[in-house]
Amino acid sequence: MRQPTSIRKRLFYQLAAVAAVLSLAFVLVVRGVASQAAEGTQDDILAASATAIADSLSSEQGEVTLELPYSALSMLGTINEDRVFYRVTVNNETLTGYADLPVTNAPTRLDTPAFSTEIYRGDEVRLTSILRRVSNSATGSKVVVTVAQTRSGLAAITQRITVTATGVGLLFFLLATTLSLLAATSALRPLSRMTGAVTRRGPSDLRPVTEDTPAELAPLVGALNSFMARLRSSLTRTEDLITEAAHRVRTPLATVRTQAEVTHRKLNKPEHKQAIRDMIRAIDESSRSAGQILDHAMVTFRADSLALDPLDLAALITETCDRLAPTADLKDIALLRKLPDGPVPFKGDGIMLQAALHNILDNAIKYSPEDSDITVRIEVNSALHLSITDQGRGFGDMDFESLTTRYARGANVGDVVGSGLGLTIADEVARAHGGRLELSHNKEGQGACVSLILPYV
Amino acid sequence: MRVAYFALRLITALSMWAGAASGFEIEDRQIYNAASESSVLRIISTADRAVFEPIIFAFQQANPGISVDYTITGTTDLMKAIYEENAAFDLAISSAMDLQTKLANDGFARSYLPTNAASLPDWAIWRDQLFAFTQEPAVMVVSDTYFSQGAAPQTRDALIALLRANPEKFRGRIGTYDVRRSGFGYLMATQDSRTSETFWRLMEVMGRLDAQLYCCSGEMIADVASGKLALAYNVLGSYAASELATTDGFQIVELTDFVNVMLRTVLIPSNATNVDDAQAMVDFLTALRTRPDLVAASGLPPVDATALQDNPALRPIRFGPGLLVFLDQLKESKFLRSWENSIVQETP
Ligand SMILES: Nc1ncnc2c1ncn2[C@@H]1O[C@H](COP(=O)(O)OP(=O)(O)OP(=O)(O)O)[C@@H](O)[C@H]1O
Ligand SMILES: [Mg+2]
Numbered sequence: 168m169r170q171p172t173s174i175r176k177r178l179f180y181q182l183a184a185v186a187a188v189l190s191l192a193f194v195l196v197v198r199g200v201a202s203q204a205a206e207g208t209q210d211d212i213l214a215a216s217a218t219a220i221a222d223s224l225s226s227e228q229g230e231v232t233l234e235l236p237y238s239a240l241s242m243l244g245t246i247n248e249d250r251v252f253y254r255v256t257v258n259n260e261t262l263t264g265y266a267d268l269p270v271t272n273a274p275t276r277l278d279t280p281a282f283s284t285e286i287y288r289g290d291e292v293r294l295t296s297i298l299r300r301v302s303n304s305a306t307g308s309k310v311v312v313t314v315a316q317t318r319s320g321l322a323a324i325t326q327r328i329t330v331t332a333t334g335v336g337l338l339f340f341l342l343a344t345t346l347s348l349l350a351a352t353s354a355l356r357p358l359s360r361m362t363g364a365v366t367r368r369g370p371s372d373l374r375p376v377t378e379d380t381p382a383e384l385a386p387l388v389g390a391l392n393s394f395m396a397r398l399r400s401s402l403t404r405t406e407d408l409i410t411e412a413a414h415r416v417r418t419p420l421a422t423v424r425t426q427a428e429v430t431h432r433k434l435n436k437p438e439h440k441q442a443i444r445d446m447i448r449a450i451d452e453s454s455r456s457a458g459q460i461l462d463h464a465m466v467t468f469r470a471d472s473l474a475l476d477p478l479d480l481a482a483l484i485t486e487t488c489d490r491l492a493p494t495a496d497l498k499d500i501a502l503l504r505k506l507p508d509g510p511v512p513f514k515g516d517g518i519m520l521q522a523a524l525h526n527i528l529d530n531a532i533k534y535s536p537e538d539s540d541i542t543v544r545i546e547v548n549s550a551l552h553l554s555i556t557d558q559g560r561g562f563g564d565m566d567f568e569s570l571t572t573r574y575a576r577g578a579n580v581g582d583v584v585g586s587g588l589g590l591t592i593a594d595e596v597a598r599a600h601g602g603r604l605e606l607s608h609n610k611e612g613q614g615a616c617v618s619l620i621l622p623y624v
Numbered sequence: 625m626r627v628a629y630f631a632l633r634l635i636t637a638l639s640m641w642a643g644a645a646s647g648f649e650i651e652d653r654q655i656y657n658a659a660s661e662s663s664v665l666r667i668i669s670t671a672d673r674a675v676f677e678p679i680i681f682a683f684q685q686a687n688p689g690i691s692v693d694y695t696i697t698g699t700t701d702l703m704k705a706i707y708e709e710n711a712a713f714d715l716a717i718s719s720a721m722d723l724q725t726k727l728a729n730d731g732f733a734r735s736y737l738p739t740n741a742a743s744l745p746d747w748a749i750w751r752d753q754l755f756a757f758t759q760e761p762a763v764m765v766v767s768d769t770y771f772s773q774g775a776a777p778q779t780r781d782a783l784i785a786l787l788r789a790n791p792e793k794f795r796g797r798i799g800t801y802d803v804r805r806s807g808f809g810y811l812m813a814t815q816d817s818r819t820s821e822t823f824w825r826l827m828e829v830m831g832r833l834d835a836q837l838y839c840c841s842g843e844m845i846a847d848v849a850s851g852k853l854a855l856a857y858n859v860l861g862s863y864a865a866s867e868l869a870t871t872d873g874f875q876i877v878e879l880t881d882f883v884n885v886m887l888r889t890v891l892i893p894s895n896a897t898n899v900d901d902a903q904a905m906v907d908f909l910t911a912l913r914t915r916p917d918l919v920a921a922s923g924l925p926p927v928d929a930t931a932l933q934d935n936p937a938l939r940p941i942r943f944g945p946g947l948l949v950f951l952d953q954l955k956e957s958k959f960l961r962s963w964e965n966s967i968v969q970e971t972p
Contacts, residue, residue, distance in 0.1 A: 235955045237818055241946025248751040250729045251945035263954045288731045 174358075175351045182347030189343070190336040197332040202325040206293075208246075209321055213295035214280040216243055217314045220253065221278075224310055226303030231257045231310060239314075247320025250290065254313045257301075262310075270313050274298040290317040357381045361388070371472035373399040402468075409465050416457040424450045451584050459588040462522055463573075466592050469519050470599035475624065478517045479510035480553065484543055487524045491532060498537045502528075505544045513551060514624050515600050523596035526589035527555050527617045533583050534615070535559035550602065554618035561615045567606040590617075597621065647709055648701040654694045656680050662689035665901040668706070669717035670699050671888070671924075675866075676717075678921035683908050690901050699723055699807030706732055706893050714902040717890045717909075719760070719860075720807040722814075722947040724889045728753040729948060733891040736903050738910045745929040748887070748910070750943035756887035757909040758924045759932070759940060761861040762812045764877040765845055770797075770854040771875065779881040780822040783857075787829045795833050799844045799856035802837035803963055808886065812858045814950040814959060815884045815941055822881075827966035830857070835967055842867070849873040860886075866923030878937070885932070885940040888924065 219239040225232055233255055243251045254264035272283035273296060280295045294315040300307045357380065364378045375392035424447060431443040488502045495502055531541045539558040546552040562570070565577050571594040574587040594604040602621040609616050654673060669676060673696065680692050695713070697705065699720035705711040706727060718724050727733055733753035741749060748756040764783075766776040770793075777783040787794055801809025816823040836853065838844045841863040844856040849871045864876050890909050892902045912918060913926035925931075932938045941947070949955055 232958075233954050234958060235949050235952045237946050237949045240949050241942075241944055244942075244944030244946060248944075250731070250751075251948065252729075263952055290731070 175355050178351040178354065179344075179348055182350065183340075183344045186340050186343030186347065190340040193339065194329070194332045194336040197335075198325065198329050201328040201332070202321075205321050205324045205328075209293055209316065209318070210280075210282055210295065212243060212246070213282075213293060213314050213316060214297070216240065216253075217280060217295045217297040217312045218278075220255065220314065221297050221299045221310070221312045224255075224299060224301050224312075226301050226308075229303050231262060231301045231303050231308050233263060235263070243314070243316055247323075249317040249320045250288075250292075252287065252292065252315040254315075256311045256313075257308050259309075259311075264313075268294070268313060268315060270294065270296055270311060272296065273311060284318075285315075287315060290319070292317050293321075357384065369472075371474070373402075405468060409461050409468065413458060413461040416461075417454055420450055420454040420457070424454070448584065452586070455584055456586040459586045459592070462526075463588050463592050463595075466519055466522055466595050466599075469516055470595060473519075473599050474516045475514045476517060477512060477514050478520075480513045480520070480545065480551070481506050481509070481511045483517060483521060484524065484545070484553075487521055487528060488543065491525070491528050494529075495532050495541070498532065498535070500532055500535055500537070501540045503540055503542045505542060507545060507547070511545055511547070511551070513621065515621070516596075519596045519599065523593040523619060524553070524555075526593050527619070530589055530617070531555050531557040531559065531615070533585070534579070539614075550620050550622045552618055552620055554616055556609050556611075556614060556616045558609065558612065558614040561608055561613060562606060570606065571604060593617070593619065648697060648705040648711065650695055650697055650701075652696040656684060656692040656694065658684055658689050658691045660689060661691045663898055663901055664691045664693055665715065665898055665905060666693045666695070666713045667715045667717060667905070668695045668697060668702055668711070668713040669715075670697065670702055670719050671717060672696065675922050675924060678918055679909070679912075679924075682915065682918055683905060686908065687901070687904055690904075703727065710895060712895060712897065713893055714896040714898040715890060715905055716893055717888070719886060719888045720811060721887055721889060721941055721943065722811055722951055723807060724754055724891055725750070725943055725945075725947040726951055727893075728891060729945065732894050734894050734896060734899065736892060736906060738903075739907050740911050744910055744927060747940055747942060748927045754889050754891050754943060755906055755910050756889050756927050756943075757912050758862065758888040759885050759927050759938075760888060760925060761878060761883045761885045761938060762858045763861040763864055763883070764855055764857050764879060765848045765859050765864050765874050766855040766877055767848045767851050767853060768873050768875065769851040773875065776855070776875060776877045778877070779879055780820070780826055781881070783879075784822065784826055784829050787833060791833055794854055796836065797852075797854040798830050798833055799836045799838055799847060799853045800830060800858055800967075801844075802839060804960060805837075805839045808841075808860060809858065810950070811886065811941070812884055813963065816858070817959070819882055819884070819939070824962070824966060826857070827963060831967035837967075845871070845874065862923050862925055865925075869923075878935075880937050882939050883935075883937050885938050887927070887940060887943075 216239045219236050219242075220233070223234045223236050223239075225234070240251055240253070243249070252265045252268050254266065254268040254270070255262045256270070268287060269285050271285060272281045272294070274281035275298070277298050277300065280297050283294050283296075285292055285294055292315040294313055296311050296313040299310045299312065301310050361376065361378050361380065361384070365376060373395045375395060376388050380388045427443055427447045427450065431440060431447070434440050434443060484504065484506065488504065492502065528541070528543070535541065535557045536559060541558075542556045544552075544554045544556070546554070560579050562577070563579055565579070569575050570577060571590045573591050575591075576585055576587040590604065590606075597604045597619050600621050601624065602619065605618040605620055607616045607618070608614070652673060673694070676694065680694065684690060684692065699718055700723070702716060702718050703720070703723040703726070706713070706716055707730070716724070716727070728751055733751075735752040737752050738744070738749070738755060744755075764776070777786050787798070801812065803810040803813045813823070836847075838847075838856070841860040844853070844859055845864055845867045847853040848856050849867075851873065861876065861878070864874075868874070868876060890906055892899060892906065896902050910927070912924065913928055918924075919926055932940060950959060
């Protein structure tokens, strides 16, 4: 998988690269300028020396002669300890100095120093030559004064400047990269602030993002907000649809059922009565199915954004038992509650837990014979065990796994009406709360035991 | 120097060199064997054995196992040996700063940074090739016969005035170096001429008084001490000082207008083979100041910047390409001509 690209890293690398290029340019420019300046200085001193020597040329009895000035050479020794060579030629004959000193760049114009760089006596030397005319005869003599100096002082200066410039450049680079790191971080701060604001939200918080957004992020935030608004209205519509649908389907079915019962009473022919009974059963099944499907949809919907409200399980159980009491009474079934004294606090979605409990109790009543007991128990240890035990037909040897799948009904149902979603709903509620549904046999005889095991969050 | 004294030795030395074609003249050669020899350090030097022997012994004591092969020659011959004949030496010690400078400038010296370089004044090292280890002023020595204690002139101008006022008294009784024969004399004369115009007036006056010309400080000092000379100008101060310890009859005068200070230098020739020992000797010599016993025994005043600060008249001759100027053929011949015109007035 490709590593996600980081804007911060990219920004940092680009700024660092720019800083590196600038630092390098700085070092090269400083070095170039400095070494040029140093070379220029050496050339100037060499030219001054050659000029001083040329100025002390004279003619004596028709011969060119020279009174080498002390300062002409000593001035070359003032700024460094480089080796010095000189040569004076008259009409290409060496008058004095180092006869083997090469003069490759011979000056052609009077008093205009010509420079060149050569290797002489094993060292690189800078040479300056000056051309003079000395009027010792009718034609005059062409005198070339050459002064040369090695360049180790120059190299030392350039080296020193390079080291300093490199140090400064490196420092600049480090400073610039540190600053670009800070800049990248600060430029992206609004983004991380917004990320924080969004991630801190609860699962069902779909309010628009109102944090300060930089101009660049405004379109994104706008799009996000409008998306959330649409999502919110779509979710609201779904919720409305579920409650509405339950109501809209059940009410007409109830009306049809009442009508069918009235009709049933009026009819006399047994085959007609049977037909109406079949119809009533079908209506019951449809009504049951519609209710369970919508309950299931509601549970699924709520599981997506589970609410963790503090609630009292004991109160919840009492309420559910009370609601089912009339149905139980019809069959003379006693609903026994073995609950701890006082409230049983728990954090979860009350509506979902009620749906789960309702379905389990409904099953217990449905699949129990008349005149039996149903026990609701709460045991608290590391998790919360809520079990409902009946004395009915029990699960027999049915596969527990398959009973919790959607629309699965057991072989033991007989003519009991049902859609096969009850345990599915209870199972999903348990899972949404991080727990599970456990099916077992009544340990004290005939019957089934269904438990919700819910961990504390 | 001291040619007669070493005449006998010269013969032995030459016989040892027999077969080796060497154009430079050797005055003396002595080999100081180490008890258990591990290497030989070959030194060519202008310093007499009497001066240098204590240093060699001390060096051998500090570095046992090094035998020292010590060859004595004149300044020009030393230059010739290394510059022209590529003679094999590990160390060259000379009082001729200009010639030593030329050797270093022209690429005949090897670079080295002495271990005690930091404690040496800047002017004592040039190019990391030339190392000064003594500072020796050029002084005037005067005879007790002619000058009572402290009565000698203290400046060149005073000296000129004195000589002009008493030509009969000083005729034939003034000595100085024959700069044509002595490298040290030439160096001092050229530096004098550079420093002040009084030099030429002094030469003029000395020439008129039939100045006696010498090759060496030792003979001049001897003649002053014996009263044969009234004064000798530009004598090597270190010789005069060590001579004064054993000889009476003369005084040393450091003129107060200026005193040129010559630096005795050592360099490692570029063709040296025993570089390690040569470097050890350079370290030893440049640390001479830390060995008062050797200073006393050799009579060589060590490089000492504070001594120069105390007396502003002392002017150490600066290393640098300027020293090459008076080695220029044209310049030298012109200088010698002027000098001869001044001092050798009645050429026979
Ligand atoms: N208390 C019980 N005693 C015996 N069998 C049970 C009990 N509870 C559930 N069952 C078996 O598990 C099956 C699945 O139960 P579930 O509640 O999912 O479906 P249903 O009750 O058949 O239909 P409805 O969705 O209308 O409740 C049942 O059909 C039944 O066979
Ligand atoms: Mg059921």
